Amino acid sequence: MKILGVLGSPRIGGNSDILLDRALGGAKEAGAEVEKIVLCRKKISGCLDCTKCNEAGVCAIKDDMQDLYPKILEADAIIHSVPVYFWAMTAQMKAYLDRWCAFFDGEWKWHKHYYPKIKGKKIGLITVCGDSNVHTADPIVHSFKTTVDFTRLRWIGAVMASAAAKGEVAKDEKAKRAAYELGKKAAQK
Numbered sequence: 001m002k003i004l005g006v007l008g009s010p011r012i013g014g015n016s017d018i019l020l021d022r023a024l025g026g027a028k029e030a031g032a033e034v035e036k037i038v039l040c041r042k043k044i045s046g047c048l049d050c051t052k053c054n055e056a057g058v059c060a061i062k063d064d065m066q067d068l069y070p071k072i073l074e075a076d077a078i079i080h081s082v083p084v085y086f087w088a089m090t091a092q093m094k095a096y097l098d099r100w101c102a103f104f105d106g107e108w109k110w111h112k113h114y115y116p117k118i119k120g121k122k123i124g125l126i127t128v129c130g131d132s133n134v135h136t137a138d139p140i141v142h143s144f145k146t147t148v149d150f151t152r153l154r155w156i157g158a159v160m161a162s163a164a165a166k167g168e169v170a171k172d173e174k175a176k177r178a179a180y181e182l183g184k185k186a187a188q189k
């Protein structure tokens with residue numbers, strides 16, 4: 001069982017990072033092999049809608065996303081962790097998500113050679129917002145959950161936390177436990 005953690009915050013050691021580490025800790029505890037991707041350390045451009053991927057499912061943009069495509073395909077579950085920036089996900093996470101476009105044909109169906117690998121893949125999400133109302137992150141949850149439903153992946157849930165200063169979420173036992181449980185869930189069959 002392989003679990004990929006994708007960090008969408010540029011603040012290393014910040015709140016999303018802390019909760020993602022918790023989730024990966026839960027997955028590891030449940031026996032999974034885990035890997036963390038820090039998007040801000042990668043050069044990932046946005047999708048250009050060049051449609052070149054429609055035929056063979058290969059993205060024409062030669063940047064660090066090329067290394068991530070096989071990792072996404074090979075993972076049994078992917079947990080994304082991202083803070084709210086201006087009532088939305090960060091630019092790093094959005095660029096990464098838009099580049100999933102390469103997996104689909106011109107009708108937004110999985111390319112046939114990818115579907116056996118992607119079928120049943122579990123997707124989880126962690127959000128952090130500075131606002132005391134965790135539902136400030138609802139647009140991010142909507143974006144991921146709708147993508148998962150539309151592409152027939154398996155949604156394993158979202159952990160939504162509130163924290164502003166760097167590392168503040170470390171005091172939030174409830175959020176840390178929920179993230180840990182999300183990781184354990186990701187590692188289950």
Ligand SMILES: Cc1cc2nc3c(=O)[nH]c(=O)nc-3n(C[C@H](O)[C@H](O)[C@H](O)COP(=O)(O)O)c2cc1C
Nearest residue numbers: 009011014015016083084085086087129130131163
């Ligand atoms: C550019 C920027 C925009 C932000 N926009 C929002 C926002 O719209 N709503 C909100 O609740 N918090 C907002 N925040 C606060 C972050 O979501 C909050 O500090 C969070 O804890 C950061 O998580 P991190 O430590 O994982 O980076 C913003 C922070 C930054 C730097």
